[in-house]
Amino acid sequence: MERWSGLTADEMLLLETTFWSSGGSRHRMAERLAFSKSKTNALIAGLVDQGILAEAGLQQSSGGRRAENLQLSGTLGVLVGIDIGATSLDIAVLRPDLQPVAQHAEAADVRQGPGVVLARVRVILRELLARCGVNARQVLGIGIGVPGPVNFQSGQLVNPPLMPAWDGFSIRDLLREDYAAPVFVDNDVNLMALGELWRLKRSLSNFLVIKVGTGIGCGIVCHGEVYRGAAGSAGDVGHICVDQEGPRCHCGNVGCVEVMAAGPAITRMAVQAANDGQSEALAECLRRTGRIDATDVGHAGRAGDAAANGIIQKAGSLLGQMLASVVNFFNPSHIFIGGGITHIGPLFLAAVRQSVYQRSLALSTRHLEIQYTPLGAQAGITGAGVLAMQETLKVRGVAP
């Protein structure tokens, strides 16, 4: 950490560019920074000498001599990514280039409140760091994603519907007791969007990441940056109305896409199909395990169960209806769908696509790609790591 406290603005820019281009060559780096070749080489040499940058093997080249891949040195320290979901907890210790060193995932219930959940976070994190032989002072930065609206500046949750006990709570302050490293908190879907932006090395400027789990949320990338809105609540698409005659949502309105197409709605439809005798496969699952989730519905559907496929079709079509409005408004180039829903399989995606292509304007959908998020279950953790590194570089960059 102390190692980069005396770096120049140009050196910090080179570090940031290296982080975002993960494994680029010197040549590509010079191009991106609009520095001369000799200036870039001198800067790199200095940073390699200080143990901040490392040259990682040889890169395949189209001809001539091979260029070295550059990355942030593993000796700098580690990043911590924490992904708090409504029903899950994921924690990873990552190298500065975001390669995981140690990782742990378990079921959790965010409604138990910050006391219970964060006590568990502290225990797991201590164990993970011990497992990699890293001490608390080697942690460079900590990034945390939570399933609710966050005031990004203060790190506090603001009226989170899925986690009311956390309202106004500062996660940042609590973790500061254990670690000197800076702690950054953001909404989980914003972090998924940040993770994809990093995976794509910023090659796309305007895209969306939709998370479908217990709720439905949307991370927005606009002009190449994550967009949080005027009050930090941008992307709250779960409460867009898709049926004026639909059921009542916990937000007070009726027909919100979240209450009709997210995880709990899929479970509700599946339990009903099981109990009504419409699906032997779902009834069997309910008897055997006492519950049915999106993964079970997907299994039943792929085995040819018509009721399960009807549920998948309906949920996908409703999500697509909401996305059609969003596509008309925002005209993204890509929509990546993530969260627990991805286990339901390809039929869901087909239903979403059909619904969007039918309801959106031709010009907006001509080149629109809709797919499951390539980072999969790692999207949240990756985004938390990107947040930790990016904001730590900013904090360090402005320090004297």
Added chain:
Amino acid sequence: MERWSGLTADEMLLLETTFWSSGGSRHRMAERLAFSKSKTNALIAGLVDQGILAEAGLQQSSGGRRAENLQLSGTLGVLVGIDIGATSLDIAVLRPDLQPVAQHAEAADVRQGPGVVLARVRVILRELLARCGVNARQVLGIGIGVPGPVNFQSGQLVNPPLMPAWDGFSIRDLLREDYAAPVFVDNDVNLMALGELWRLKRSLSNFLVIKVGTGIGCGIVCHGEVYRGAAGSAGDVGHICVDQEGPRCHCGNVGCVEVMAAGPAITRMAVQAANDGQSEALAECLRRTGRIDATDVGHAGRAGDAAANGIIQKAGSLLGQMLASVVNFFNPSHIFIGGGITHIGPLFLAAVRQSVYQRSLALSTRHLEIQYTPLGAQAGITGAGVLAMQETLKVRGVAP
């Protein structure tokens, strides 16, 4: 024009900042540019000597000596703003600080195609320039707004639903025959958003401008810049569905907000109320003038006509329903409503607000302002002027 071909990057930056801060003091200019006071003064003195900047009278100051207002010199030349609406044509000759020198507005029908409409544009523009004693070579830049999707790079219209005869037509090439100045074309609502951004001196970063006229469109400002989307069709909100059982729209889908709440829908509801004997005021208007538009419905409503007020309420509520989805997604700080609908009066705005506040999340609406666009009928022309100046500065800035 030639006068600024040899300017430095710093001088171009100062010009651009002066344009966007319209009448700022030297002190504020130095702050914004992060230049030293002495550097800023030297740059300004040079540009004043060359007749590029002018000091415009004295600014009220809180104490001590008064600071001079800076603006682009009127002797530089003029800008041309052209606002082609579905049923109207507005052309203005503007000073470099966007003060109108001469302006003309008339009814027009964009469906007559580019040949007819642009021949008329050329005649009016020639007359306006002659009236101000300005010749074609003194035109610095030309900005044009059109009611359809535009490929901003090529200046061509792409599948415009309200003006099919213009598909693929390049307005830019045609006007190049008369003027050496660069010609820039954009969607009309994007230009309204650009105009408001200029009026606000960039003090808001994330807001929307909604135009309700023959169609419904939306200009988006995101991260302080106009956002056009991946394919240039962002803001196409007219075809967001607000009623799955609603009437069929010209786009092929049903229940689009445009077919239910824009100008023609208001006229259709008003004619029906007149013919069904529900409104004496509207029937009288129809007898007298042979037609009813939003302005007439507004008049009848303010005179206490219940049917007219019902129509206003219904249209406002449907627009608000669409905006509620957009607000949940985008979380803007302000929504400015413009276009012909503004003549309908305050009840419409009240209905829009009620519908948005009811359907959007509390966090997104807590500080949300919804109002008619302060630039009013000048929004389109102002935006066209801003486009002309901004892009001309960019083009000139990169020239050797």
